[in-house]
Amino acid sequence: MTFDFKTFDLKRLMSKEKNTNTNQELIETEYSTLNLGPTHPATHGIFQNVLKMDGEIIMDSEATVGYIHRAFEKLAERRPYYQITPITDRLNYCSSPINNMGWHMTVEKLLGIEIPKRVQYMRVIIMELARISDHVICNSVIGVDTGAMTGFLYIFQMRERIYDIYEELCGARLTTNIGRIGGLERDFTPKAWDLLDKFLIDFPSALKEFENLLMRNRIFMDRTINCGPITAERALNYSFSGPNLRAAGVDYDVRVMNPYCSYEDFDFIIPVGTQGDTYDRFMVRQQEMWESVKIIHQAIAKIKKEPAGIFHADVPEFFLPPKEEVYNNMEALIYHFKIVMGETEIPKGEVYHAVEGGNGELGYYLISDGGRTPYRLHMRRPCFIYYQAYAEMIRGGMLSDAILTMSSMNVIAGELDA
Amino acid sequence: METQALLTLVENKLKAQFGDGFISSKMNVDYPEFVVKRDIICDVADFLYKDEELAFQYLTTMATIHYPDNAGQEFAVMYQLHNLPKNLRIRIKIFFSTSDVNVPSLTPVFSAANWMERQEYDFYGIIFRGHPNLKRILNMDDLGYFPMRKEYALEDGTREDKDDKMFGR
DSSP, X not given: OOOOHHHHHHHHHHTTTTOOOXXXXXXXXXXXXXXXXXXXXXXXXXXXXXXXXXXXXXXXXEEEOOTTOOOHHHHHTTSOGXXXXXXXXXXXXXXXXXXXXXXXXXXXXXXXXXXXXXXXXXXXXXXXHHHHHHHHHHHHHHHHHTTOHHHHHHXXXXXXXHHHHHHHHHSOXXXXXXXXXXXXXXXXXXXXXXXXXXXXHHHHHHHHHHHHHHTTOHHHHHHHTTSSOOOXXXXXXXXXXXXXXXXXXXXXXXXXXXOOXXXXXXXXXXXXXXXXXXXXXXXXHHHHHHHHHHHHHHHHXXXXXXXXXXXXXXXXXXXXXXXXXXXXXXXXXXXXXXXXHTOSOOOOEEEEEEEEETTEEEEEEEEEOSSSSOSEEEEEOHHHHHGGGHHXXXXXXXXXXXXXXXXXXXXXXXXXXX | OOHHHHHHHHHHHHHHHHGGGXXXXXXXXXXXXXXXXXXXXXXXXXXHHHOTTTOOOEEEEEEEEEOTTSTTOOEEEEEEEEETTTTEEEEEEEEEOTTOOEEEOSTTTOTTHHHHHHHHHHHXXXXXXXXTTOOOSSSOTTOOSOTTSTTSOSSOTTOOSXXXXXXXX
């Protein structure tokens, strides 16, 4: 039998009328204000919530966001298209490659570039690795917030391995700037394939171990089930997306509904929850990692059937030529100059492209007036949109549940504040 | 459903319901786009939400666009709606001038519109009528201007070492 704090609180409030002691009544109607954040270690980022507390119970809260606002949408209005990719790194920095790919695909949609299948499958591998690294962080942090540091420490070795793969592919680890408009900047090296194969051998057992630690753990289940729940109706009204929406029971996944990057060629399932609580969010992410592993295996098999060596589309107007050609070949030099100086013809138009990011539908709404920079770039950041439901989700709960709800929602400060 | 069929369907429904309130429609690269009168935007969203056939019950995103040279229609607000079960997406746009930046709020229909509208207010100074808590969200409260408007250049206007005549907007 678990002790339900919510009904306990309700009973106490209801019994107030019977209470004849006037002093007691006076004490009960006074609330205290608590600042949770902006630099509280349990919030994993710069988040501030001003809570109205009745003892340990949250009566109301207001979130203050914008502590790390960097004006990305304004910056993007002055940068050429290829210089916007590093900005997107800094949105959800736990899965930068997905943001990068989303941006490349948006521009490719505007320019009407066809990407070869092999490149699309390589992008799928990179994006699914990013999804794993994103979910690994989120789920292991849920573990930390419930008091299980061990899982976090062990599974982080696996995230490290994914970062090693990134490093081999693009040279960077966290803010990857991976890929280019029109493809990838270079082919996967033999070492990268090797690291990927080793990762795929070791990861399932590590993930299984992590699951064994938490999934059917009595303490973990008692702590997370019915903690910060949201119904499917409310979640949809709040425009939730990604694992948080799926935990509430809505099977909306951009990869399936609006397939990009040949996701329609892959066989995978969309895990959904029922309660929309912390445990369901944890379970949905956990299952998604298994699905990501499945997708990567399929992608590797598919790449083997494609002609080798192709890593970008044949679009010299947008894809930088290799340096040795720039030095020895006139056409390459001209294209290099034109791309760097922003002299390429960009069509006028208006596109929206969404990818299934680590925590939901990451969309880019791009308006081009034919100039070298976007006329307007709006980023649909899933965090920003679903974090506004946080106040509703923690109302009536305990302070410690609020911490857990936040970590299970996977709110990333970089994406929230853009 | 084909996007062209969707365009015709939504256009006919909006014309039947709102008459003059519907202004124009066009097909974009990806989704159909409809322009309606600014004052009825909340009614349009409500109508599209409740209509059984269309049921646009998911507000994907919202963005303001500033066209300073477009006299009388300097601002546009774009709403992107999604029907999840049928996977239909449309865009609704409204245009209005700098002298009157009042727009009916969508918060009665979509809870998600709350922060989205605060963001547009913060960056463009659009006043959303009926919004429960319209104040700045990402910028500091005493910023004093609306930074995403085109008149505020990203670079410091006093700098002379940067010449954008050749390259750059």
